[in-house]
Amino acid sequence: MSFQKTTEADSHYDHLEKMSIQELLVNINMEDQKVPIAVQKALPQIEVLTQIVSEKLKNGGRLFYIGAGTSGRLGIVDASECPPTFGVPHGLVIGLMAGGDSAMRKAVEFAEDSEKQGWKDLQEYEISEKDVVIGIAASGTTPYVIGALKKCNDNNISTGCITCNHGSPLAKTAQFPVEVVVGPEFVTGSSRMKAGTAQKLVLNMISTAAMIQLGRVEGNKMVDMQLSNNKLVHRGTRMVMEVLNISEEKANELLLKHGSVRSAIKAFPDETH
Template sequence: MEYTKITETPSNHDNLEQMDTATLLQKMNEEDQKVADAVAATIPQITKLVDALAERFEKGGRLFYIGAGTSGRLGVLDASEIPPTFGMPHTRVIGIIAGGDTAIRKAVENAEDDSVQAWKDMMEHTITDNDVVVGIAASGTTPYVLGGIAEAKKKGLLTAGITNNPGSPLAVAADIAIELNVGPEFLTGSTRMKSGTAQKLALNMISTALMIKIGRVKGNKMVNMQLSNSKLVDRGARYVSEGLGINYEKAAELLKKHGSVKAAIDAGA
């Protein structure tokens, strides 16, 4: 397949080792400012994915992220934050990384080159027709991701690909291609930088919009968040206070009694 692998093209900056610290940081920041625009250009594709996800979630479907290296870690991170933020079971948004959980902290040699392992990893979760698989790969060529997407499509699942190389094999293979063209990296080929940042923004948008669409947010508040520490209990009490127009002490009592912001507000309404 002929396409330009933008993530491997030379940086717009050279002689980095000769720059002073302030210049290094300024030039990195200049590159980072291109990221939001690159994500904005993909909003139509993200919209299509979120709407399809919401429809399938209502039928019991799940969201799977698959990736390797930085991309895999970002998928695991996004999935891991859904239960505490939105009170959803950890089984509804699932991040899978090549090499398993060990690879979250330490690279697992050759794990990303295995084109059949991603589907094996997903099969541990008993895949259904309503599940959606999102492959994440800056290069758009990672065998682990491509193999998982190909097998998911064969089984009739909806697939999406998040990549930083437009026209890459992942973009072509997935039903919905989210092509985050951030240009060359500040440090040539280091996709943990702009490419990873763009992926993080897109994942935030996908999961947050999905949770809003399926009713896990009220107004602009995380009314289903887990009250797992004192900071979150305090935040929850404030949400209840604001939602019902009552003082903090009364709100805290309601929250303690009902166990969630949504239940407390519903009970006090």
Template sequence: MTTESPSDYNDLETLPTAQLLAGMNQLDQTVPLAVQQALPQLEQLVEATVARLQAGGRLFYIGAGTSGRLGVVDASECPPTFGVPAGLVVGIIAGGDTAIRQAVEGAEDDAEQAWLDLQEHNISEKDVLVGIAASGRTPYVIGGLQAARAAGLATGCIVCNAGSAVAAAAEFPVEVVTGPEFVTGSTRLKAGTAQKLVLNMLTTATFVRLGRVKGNKMVDMQLSNEKLVARGERMLMDELGVSEAEAAALLRQHGSVRAALAARA
């Protein structure tokens, strides 16, 4: 596994802060290029996800440690960003919600638990399951994908090593080969960054395709704080050519940017 290969940097403890930061930054610049190589694979996963969600399915993530946390983060950001129901994108981490803040030792080694965790959400063949595992060998993720695929779900994955067991278990694997880390084996670094980029692209492209963005604006975003209300007002001002006061009144009246735009169409 290249993610476990020795770092190209050594004697880190002897380096001044400026050199530590420069080295990490230099490596980080390779991540988008690695993601670029995987875009054809990601396109297939997006198309499969769009089709399942259009047919009434949901998107699930499973992962352990950093990978699991990234899935939970992406899932939690979809409702406020795109105005979708909270249960449409679901992130599940090995060890349960406790593992979001504190490592649950051994949770990732249970190949049977992911499918049990998914059953709590009444998962079905209409849904999509994406396994996230930098190493590509996490038993929790492999077992979950194998069971899901056997049950007829669309399955994808995001891994950072080539030719992994996780990729073999998924119908639509996305392999972003990020190489050795700055600190040997610390996949929360480059691999974690790559996974976050791919997750951003997966859900953003999916919900653009599903009509949750108009032009380049989040017209379905939840107006849950003053910043977002102000953003919504600016959208209406730009789109409709109205004053700030008129935009505020429209937003109060209709409750969302999309509804306000539709009312003035």
């Protein structure tokens, strides 16, 4: 049986241009509600991949996301949010996309069609067996991503993927595939919609669970978050206040002096002597 892309299948809706705004929004929302159910069905696969990621990071490795178009952008977004959220170095989770950083804002024509460029991009980071690479492609057929994962496999580098079709070439290439089948898009083939939402959910799950496994969360708090704006300073101050049962003024002073919620709490006994 030949591989069928449900991400490219005809929408369940037609004559979209004749729908009112209300009808459009209601129908898009109806389709969106299918996404978390599809993610739930993939939880066993997500668990296996997250376990691999956690082990690699605990042993000094890095996590790479590699994709093209929307998939590549989502990987870069997730990677870029790990340092401010969890206080990890910027080089721990790395997002790469076909066409390079400029492709984040403007599509680079045919960049995803090169089977060799993905591996070249990974080599710039001196990738090794300590690392893990997750290929992201809604279709599961992107040459840039598949080529990169093939070379990783050849070099004994662990590979996973996030795709939205069953039995895709990408899923067959990855050692630890995640397949979240969300069905046809509201606008036929527009995989930035349900497929993109599914990929974002899975990326959130993998990185958040891995960071918790690394000890970057205590209780339910981001104790290592970077204090990069007033909102986060205020949030950190509240955390310190609650844990230590001290005034807002004292909590804020401790936080700013020591640079993180974790450090402020740890230093408190010494500060009182």
